[in-house]
Amino acid sequence: MLKYWPVLLVVAALLPLASSSQFLVNLAMLTAFSALLGQGWNIACGFGGLTSFGHAVFFGIGAYAVAIMQTRFGINPWFGLPAAAVLGAAAGAVLGAAAFRAGLRGSYFALVTLAFAEVFRILANSLEITKGGLGILIPLHPALANFQFDDRREAYALVLAVLAVAMGVAAWLRRSRFGARLVAVRENEDAAAALGIPLVRTKTQALALSGAVTATAGVLYAQMFLYVDPSIAFGADRSVEMLLVAMIGGAGTVWGPVLGAIVLHLIQDTARLLIDTPGFAPMLYGAILLVIIAFMPNGIAGLRLPALRRNRVRDA
């Protein structure tokens, strides 16, 4: 039975769609959304080892792009979605090309991403086009055509669909030539280069891919909550959330971010029952992160669950 746990998980994810409980749907939606964020981080940082402390930059670009496009230029958010993904990819490509060409790795790369997110947060806070610290309110016009949802279940279904695509990307990384070469870069850059892998290009492509997925999550956020401001979009908390979800669940695995998101939301809700003080749940996340780093470098997914075992290269 344990062997089929991903199937069970999928069934469990679909159940709220048939439920009328707002609470349940909301919980499922927020969990799926966290998993999507974690997966966005995981694509570059888990598979490629490009630890980023500022992934909110891509999230914020997506959220602001779709908000500005519809409030300023009247562009339908359904068109905004691919446009934001392209912008996210472009941001990843620019950031990656600059940082990797300069030879930034490890901690230095993490810090430079943090600074990038900070630059964007300050810009969003100061510029007229982002309405500064006020943030952008997207007018309420609930209709599927407007990418706004009356029924939370519709929104949830959409988040699930995008999450499925993101997991598809992760699964492709697991199987493809690009993914195998990206993992090689993560494991040992010198050896990878010696075997003919272009380091800067491979890492930049991974960051662009990750940027696209993360920007898409930003679009979903803007359309679900109809409000964006600088710290929601580019704040350090968002970057940390993505990192925590992926690291706790298992960086560099397909299902890790899903498991991480479930654990995080379970903790959040039980912690709230025990001690309802702001900061208590995040404090636990930090402690869990330390435990994971010290004892379980592969996260929850590193536990010996059958479907998570490393794909072996089998006889063709």
Place this chain on the structure above:
Amino acid sequence: MISLSILEAGLVNGLLTGGVYALIALGLTLIYGVLHIVNFAHGSLLMVAMFGGWMLVEWAHLDPYAALPLMIVVMFAIGWGLYAGVIGRISGGDDRRILLATLGVAIVLDNLALVLFTGDTRTIETPYQFAVIEAGPLLLSVPKLISFGVAIVLALLLWAFMARTDMGRAIRAVAREPDGARLVGIRPGRIFALAYGIGIACLGAAACLLLPTFYVSPQVGNVFVLTAFTIVVLGGMGSFPGAVVGGLLIGVTESLGGLFLGESLGPIGISLVFILVLLFRPTGLFRAAR
């Protein structure tokens, strides 16, 4: 137009603030130079020190400057304990892991402070908090002058400690050649904890110097963490003179940024300096003197 006198005031103000920045950055650069740890928890530990100082002022009715020596000792102990208990156990292996570990420590500390003290912003009251001295056309804030002077004196003391004492020499030996140091009977593990402790002790002093003119909140560390990294990267990771010069430069950059770009856009200067230095001159202005 910004008049010359405002510009002068901005410059001097930036320099004075830069003294404390230099002290914060000295701790960070010492930890990097000896342990090769990028200590992301630095801002959060500064926050802890500020709350420590705040408690001594509010509850024990100490003057913040009287609390300073005490906080140096307390923060040294916290730093030592943190290294011996958490960071030292996780370190080893690649630097991403250590960076993530210090991030974990930062998350725990920030949120612990949130649980204990709520998110409120707190300040202390001192008789001299608004005192000023006239120097020609300039009005200089007394607590900022004191903080600048004390910071520079402490920086010199730290330098003398590293250069002149056996313990300082042992730390530098471990920084250069951990294996060689082991051969002459120095235990690197203890030296690492010592260096981390000293690096964090700098924060105890910096916190007390900041208290009269700054606020305290669980998020206050975030204000300083990127600034501190910018200084250290600008000065050259691991370089003592780099941290001091970088601190003063960044103090001025911040002050002038605020003057020319306004309050909301001003802070962008520091992040931009950080990115540009990393992309174009990652060794910083001073090569690490090792």
Place this chain on the structure above:
Amino acid sequence: MLEVRSLAKRFGGLRAVKDVSLDVPAGSITALIGPNGAGKTTTFAMIAGFTVPDSGAVRFAGTEITRWRPDRIAALGMVRTFQITQPFAGLTVAENIRVGAFLRHHDVTEATARARAVGTRLGLGPMLDRPAAALTVAGRKRLEVARALATEPRLLLLDEVMAGLNPSEVNEIVALIRQVRDGGVTILLIEHIMQAVAALAETAHVLAEGALIASGTPRQSAADPAVVEAYLGHGAAARMARHE
């Protein structure tokens, strides 16, 4: 196949490599030998694009490749191994080799088959699905060679693949290198141990203190007084005489 002209590299005040020129004819096994610290690995790193030379030129198969990035050089057909083995520790042996195979084979199934074939040929068959971290030193050296071979190179640069192996393992790897050459791959190898090279290489270039001091067959090189001096230390003969 490979022409190296006047390569030089300085690290701070130290002239690690002063002026190295050598040719590697197609189909040969050529050796670069010398005492520790002679600059062998730095020379290799410059040839393979890992270290940028201060001056000098490298031509490979008629193409000027000086200052090329390592991955471009590898794509052109010259691949190096590392003296300190650099496995992708989190991957299996077969996955390690497959990273090399992906250079010429874009299809996953094809690359996988290719990787397993190369691994089996190099005697890693039973270990293919084990983590690379589980290999012994000899196994890791084989993995280095297997990964490089999987890229289907024309010239293979082997950096001390025999160091740290016991005599029977050395014999095995010598046979393996011959077999690789007979399969049409030119080989340039760095070695510290003279004996292993004597059995293997047609030409041996001797490097000492960053400069070539002798070239010829391994036997000729070993007999050269300058080489003896370089290996045993300056004035070694005189010192030995005093002790006796």
